[in-house]
Structures are given as C-alpha cells and as structure tokens.
Amino acid sequence: xxxxxxxxLVLDGMGIFCACTLAWEHLFTVQLSEGPSMYPTFSPRGDxxxxxxxxxxGRDVQVGDVVRFYHPTFLGVHGAxxxxxxxxxxxxxxxxxxxxxxxxxEMIQVPEGHVYLGGDNLPWSRDSRNYGPIPMGLINGxxxxxxxxxxxxxxxxxxxxxxxxx
Amino acid sequence: xxxxxxxxxxxPTQPPxxxxxxxxxxxxxxxxxxxxxxxxxxxxxxxxxxxIGLFFSEHVSQxxxxxxxxxxxxxxxDYHATHSTSDMVLVNMWPFGGGGWPWQRTRRLERGMxxxxxxxxxxxxxxxxxxxxxxGDRITTRAPCVKPSQIVPFNHVxxxxxxxxxxxxxxxxxxxxxxxxxxxxxxxxxVWPKTRWLRWEDWEGEEEKAGYRRGTxxxxxxxxxxxxAPRLH
Numbered sequence: 001x002x003x004x005x006x007x008x009l010v011l012d013g014m015g016i017f018c019a020c021t022l023a024w025e026h027l028f029t030v031q032l033s034e035g036p037s038m039y040p041t042f043s044p045r046g047d048x049x050x051x052x053x054x055x056x057x058g059r060d061v062q063v064g065d066v067v068r069f070y071h072p073t074f075l076g077v078h079g080a081x082x083x084x085x086x087x088x089x090x091x092x093x094x095x096x097x098x099x100x101x102x103x104x105x106e107m108i109q110v111p112e113g114h115v116y117l118g119g120d121n122l123p124w125s126r127d128s129r130n131y132g133p134i135p136m137g138l139i140n141g142x143x144x145x146x147x148x149x150x151x152x153x154x155x156x157x158x159x160x161x162x163x164x165x166x
Numbered sequence: 167x168x169x170x171x172x173x174x175x176x177x178p179t180q181p182p183x184x185x186x187x188x189x190x191x192x193x194x195x196x197x198x199x200x201x202x203x204x205x206x207x208x209x210x211x212x213x214x215x216x217x218i219g220l221f222f223s224e225h226v227s228q229x230x231x232x233x234x235x236x237x238x239x240x241x242x243x244d245y246h247a248t249h250s251t252s253d254m255v256l257v258n259m260w261p262f263g264g265g266g267w268p269w270q271r272t273r274r275l276e277r278g279m280x281x282x283x284x285x286x287x288x289x290x291x292x293x294x295x296x297x298x299x300x301x302g303d304r305i306t307t308r309a310p311c312v313k314p315s316q317i318v319p320f321n322h323v324x325x326x327x328x329x330x331x332x333x334x335x336x337x338x339x340x341x342x343x344x345x346x347x348x349x350x351x352x353x354x355x356x357v358w359p360k361t362r363w364l365r366w367e368d369w370e371g372e373e374e375k376a377g378y379r380r381g382t383x384x385x386x387x388x389x390x391x392x393x394x395a396p397r398l399h
Binding site for chain 1: 213215216217224285288289319346
C-alpha cells in the first residue's frame with residue numbers, strides 16, 4: 001500500500017472491469033444454452049457454448065453457421081439458430097412447427113441485410129418460420145464450440161451440404 | 167599476476183547468486199533515461215482510462231453526428247439550405263429506462279423519443295428516427311408503404327423521420343415495424359450548432375400545441391389492440 005494510493009487502485013480496478021466487459025462483449029462469451037430447438041446439435045438440458053462475438057452483426061457469417069441473436073420479440077432474450085439463408089437467397093418458408101421441409105409454404109427471397117434462421121429440431125423450434133427473416137443487426141455472435149460438459153467438448157460443425165442435383 | 171575472483175570460491179557457504187528475469191528487467195529499466203521512465207509512468211497511470219472510456223461510450227453516453235435530411239427540421243435544421251450540415255448529438259446509451267437497473271430488462275420508450283438503431287437493411291449503419299407508435303398502436307401508414315394500416319406487434323415500434331416529404335426519409339414505411347432489440351440509444355441533446363435538450367414530452371405537449379408535425383400524430387390510434395406477451399416456448 002505504500003507505493004500505490006487508493007485512487008490508483010480504484011482506477012486500475014475499474015479499468016480491469018471495463019476491459020473484461022469489453023472482451024466479453026467483443027471477443028468471446030460462454031453461455032448456457034436452453035431449450036430443445038437445436039437438438040441434436042445441443043442438448044435440450046443445456047450445454048455451455050463458446051460464442052465468438054467477433055461475428056456480431058452478421059460479419060463473416062455463412063449459410064450453415066449457428067448464430068446467437070437478440071430475440072426479435074422478447075427483450076433481453078437470446079436465441080440460437082442455424083443460418084439457412086443469406087440476403088438475396090431464395091428459401092422455402094414452411095408453416096410454423098412443420099416437421100418436414102419444402103412442403104406447403106411459400107418461396108421467399110431473403111431481404112437485404114436479413115438472414116433466414118431455422119432450428120435443427122424442426123417440430124420444436126420457433127424460428128424464421130414464425131417471425132420471418134431477421135435483421136443481421138440482431139445477430140450478436142456465432143457459436144463455435146461446446147466447452148462443457150468436457151466429455152462432449154467439440155467444435156460446432158457446419159452440417160449444411162450443397163444441394164444434390166438429380 | 168591478475169587474480170580473477172571466483173564467486174563460488176570466495177564464498178563457499180552461500181549458494182551461487184541467481185539473477186531472476188524480473189530483477190534483471192528491473193535493473194535494465196532503471197538504466198533507461200529518466201524522461202523515458204517518467205513518460206512510461208504517466209502512461210501506466212492513464213492506461214485504465216482507455217477501457218473505461220470505451221465502456222462509457224458504449225453503455226452510458228456517446229457523441230454522434232447526424233447526416234441526411236430525414237429528421238429535418240428537428241435535427242439538421244437548415245439541411246435544405248446547405249446540404250452539408252451535420253448536427254452533433256449526445257446519445258444516451260444506457261439501455262434501461264427510468265431509474266432502471268440492468269436486471270429489470272425493461273426499456274422505457276415513449277412516443278416522441280428520438281432513438282438510434284441499427285438499420286434493418288444495413289447492419290453496419292446506425293439510423294436516427296422518431297418513435298411514432300408503440301406496441302399495440304394502429305398506424306395509418308404513409309407513402310412508400312404497401313399496407314394502408316399496420317398494427318405494431320409486441321416488442322416492436324414504429325419509427326418515422328420528421329421530414330414532411332416522405333421521399334426524404336427511409337423509415338418504418340419502407341421496412342415495417344422495428345424490433346426494440348435493434349434500438350441502441352436515445353438522443354438526449356443537441357450539442358452543436360444549437361445546443362439544446364431534446365425532451366420527448368414535448369411531442370405530445372408543446373410541439374402538439376405549436377402544430378408541429380400534426381398529421382403524424384393523427385395517423386396513430388393509440389393502443390388499438392391489447393397485446394399480451396407471447397409465450398416463449
């Protein structure tokens with residue numbers, strides 16, 4: 001305590017707190033998932049996920065990435081879904097909670113600056129089939145790995161495949 | 167004849183002297199010139215101010231410049247005269263309204279507030295518009311909108327620019343109701359060129375009496391439907 005005064009300690013503490021918050025908001029976040037919408041990619045009981053905040057606002061996001069976003073209809077709630085369509089893509093907007101894909105529904109073009117999202121567990125997912133394409137400004141990160149439990153620690157794979165021509 | 171002193175032989179009882187990395191660095195630092203060391207000490211004291219400043223500008227308050235004619239004459243008053251005017255505004259970035267705290271997860275938004283939000287069409291662009299309608303309001307839309315009227319859904323607001331000519335503003339009439347999650351801050355004051363506080367109460371107070379943007383207020387039917395929070399799961 002001789003060399004450092006109390007105000008300097010307070011200043012350093014605030015600086016460290018703000019730097020950690022900025023890193024948490026702009027580099028990496030770890031969060032517990034919940035809900036069945038991304039089964040079997042994530043457990044319905046919840047997994048701890050590593051989220052890259054560098055990809056927020058849809059920067060460098062591709063079709064097939066799992067992104068976390070501010071829910072458009074609930075303030076302060078995050079969702080995690082897979083990107084199915086980028087701006088300009090044509091996607092089939094199925095009926096909400098439909099079990100299959102490409103059945104009844106309409107073809108829409110994803111508007112500029114929006115993405116079309118879908119859960120992996122189609123009948124249990126509320127996604128763009130309900131609320132339509134969402135603005136990229138709502139995306140706040142890309143989920144890159146599952147870090148806990150350690151037995152299931154792995155990178156999140158981009159499971160989308162190019163369409164097969166018959 | 168020269169004798170080179172050997173430390174192990176001269177003091178056999180003491181362990182050989184180590185030079186740890188930290189203390190050698192300290193010795194090296196002490197050998198640097200004094201003005202350099204003085205500058206480094208000042209920088210070390212000021213270093214925490216950088217993250218504190220960034221945190222402040224992201225979460226508390228921020229200065230922004232408004233470009234374009236969409237809020238004329240409320241902001242950029244003489245835009246049509248010069249076309250290069252750009253008001254400097256103070257934006258309140260604290261996302262929780264009133265005396266709110268982070269855990270309350272509410273946001274105080276009122277008709278007449280001027281807010282900044284990420285443009286739905288271009289995520290890297292931050293736009294400034296006025297809140298015209300809150301969730302549950304029925305809006306009679308204007309020019310570029312394809313629907314004649316629109317009910318603002320839950321957790322969305324209807325935003326419009328103040329420009330009288332709808333061609334000068336790109337707002338909810340083009341891209342529909344905007345999610346409250348996209349809103350980043352509220353414009354609190356104009357810093358330059360005409361310093362003044364902006365009070366959202368004036369929208370239904372003094373400005374209504376003065377007849378400012380009367381047509382816009384008349385296109386809003388307040389609380390036309392009672393919205394319930396949709397179920398999360």
